[in-house]
Amino acid sequence: MTETVVPKVLVVDDDDNLREVMTLILESGGFDVKSASNVNDALQLIGCQSFDVLVSDLHMPSAGDGLTVVSAMRHSNPKAVTIIFSAYPEMKEAVAAILAQTDDIIVKPGAIGDLVGLIREKLQKGKSAPRVLASVATILEEGSKSTIDDWLSRVRRDDQVLTVWLDDPVRAAHLPQLFRDLVFRLRHPQPLGSRALISPSAAEHGLARRVQGYTAAMMVEESRMLQVSIFQTLQNNLNRVNFSLVLVGVMEIADEVDSQLAQAMTSYVAQSKIDALPITA
Missing domain, CATH: 1.10.490 (Globin-like)
Structure with missing residues (x-):
């Protein structure tokens, strides 16, 4: 009998309440979840563990914090699905550059309830070839x-x-x-x-x-x-x-x-x- 592999998810958000809610939602959806409240903790986890999925806030508190975490995940776990989310709806209209390094962007808090389905969909489709980033x-x-x-x-x-x-x-x-x-x-x-x-x-x-x-x-x-x-x-x-x-x-x-x-x-x-x-x- 083949053992089912549980996908590992890293959740990164400096909002304690929202991070805990997402962790509970994802755990109830059958995922193995680790969480970090800041960029440094996230980078430490990425450096010592392998993940299938990254779910990260874009602002923590700086606008570039989420992209820093995404870049680190791309280097350490290039096959991982990466999803970032923001509290600003207008981000959905300006994601061309961000989506070059992530698989999707969602607007919180409304879309959090759809997170389990979104991750399952991305994992089922499989990871496309990593984009070659240039300096x-x-x-x-x-x-x-x-x-x-x-x-x-x-x-x-x-x-x-x-x-x-x-x-x-x-x-x-x-x-x-x-x-x-x-x-x-x-x-x-x-x-x-x-x-x-x-x-x-x-x-x-x-x-x-x-x-x-x-x-x-x-x-x-x-x-x-x-x-x-x-x-x-x-x-x-x-x-x-x-x-x-x-x-x-x-x-x-x-x-x-x-x-x-x-x-x-x-x-x-x-x-x-x-x-x-x-x-x-």
Whole structure:
């Protein structure tokens, strides 16, 4: 006689009452249930036990807490069914990125009563092949050309920058190396607040913009639009980005782009002072 395997479920929620209710509902539905009230406890359980199902709140109390737990489960138990829930009905309208790493999202508390049936349905269908998640560095490396094209389209619509006419290849000449520097920074992160790596190409870019007739304000605006284009690329790839790395990646991106702008401005200002010197025989 074959022994029936009882599916193991991990429930994660910082609301004690709701967590206990879900645990009782799932246990009465025939599941072996473990629970955690916070992210750290959940990560410890995921690290030392194997689970068939994860049911996690999205906010505990931060918005990204549930995705942190989901990412950990994906790495430790890639075949596990993952379900997150939220108290906000509008989340059902904005789940494209979240569903890239989870199997379903439900709105609490109304849908909790349907949880047993939902889990049985997901388990019966079986786990589809795990999605291959990409790092922020990989997404930007693969999308550097499209990001540069997006940036150029933004620049073309900016009346201030277009007062200096340049061919697209000349205007964007500094960006391929900037993206290489950025990808390297993302793959070799620096402690936040530490001195950024020196970029000779950034200094050369500052000199070039001085010769081309840019003002300092134009350089700052171009840099701002570059960050917008970079973040648009990430937005376009939310269905495959590794959420556990996004926040750190965004901070690294902003810091690196700002650092390169500062280095470019330093050489720009230095050249401006030289240009202002009187001509001597």
